[in-house]
Amino acid sequence: MKKLNLDFSSREARQAFYRSSSWLRLRDAKLYAKPICEICITKGIVTPAQDVHHKIDIKDQPNLRLTYSNLQSLCYDCHNRITVTNQFNSEKNLQPANKVHSIEILQIKK
Numbered sequence: 637m638k639k640l641n642l643d644f645s646s647r648e649a650r651q652a653f654y655r656s657s658s659w660l661r662l663r664d665a666k667l668y669a670k671p672i673c674e675i676c677i678t679k680g681i682v683t684p685a686q687d688v689h690h691k692i693d694i695k696d697q698p699n700l701r702l703t704y705s706n707l708q709s710l711c712y713d714c715h716n717r718i719t720v721t722n723q724f725n726s727e728k729n730l731q732p733a734n735k736v737h738s739i740e741i742l743q744i745k746k
Contacts, residue, residue: 673711685709
């Protein structure tokens with residue numbers, strides 16, 4: 637029995653998942669069921685969906701990677717906007733941990 641690797645922290649692992657037959661079948665099923673961008677339609681705009689987005693990222697909840705209710709059909713622009721926003725927020729949250737603060741300590745002479 638093959639053990640599943642559910643660590644999607646590396647880009648290579650995520651790319652391998654997105655090439656898997658199980659993902660491609662689920663993606664096609666989602667786009668078939670919801671062919672219109674789910675964000676645009678809430679704004680009264682009809683735009684064909686081209687991408688399927690994980691609402692909760694597979695890095696954060698790998699067990700939801702093939703859960704239909706965790707997916708959204710999106711047009712390219714909406715998917716790109718969400719991806720960029722998520723990356724920005726992720727980097728912003730990591731920024732304080734990555735900053736090196738130097739503190740100068742002055743010796744007081746007596």
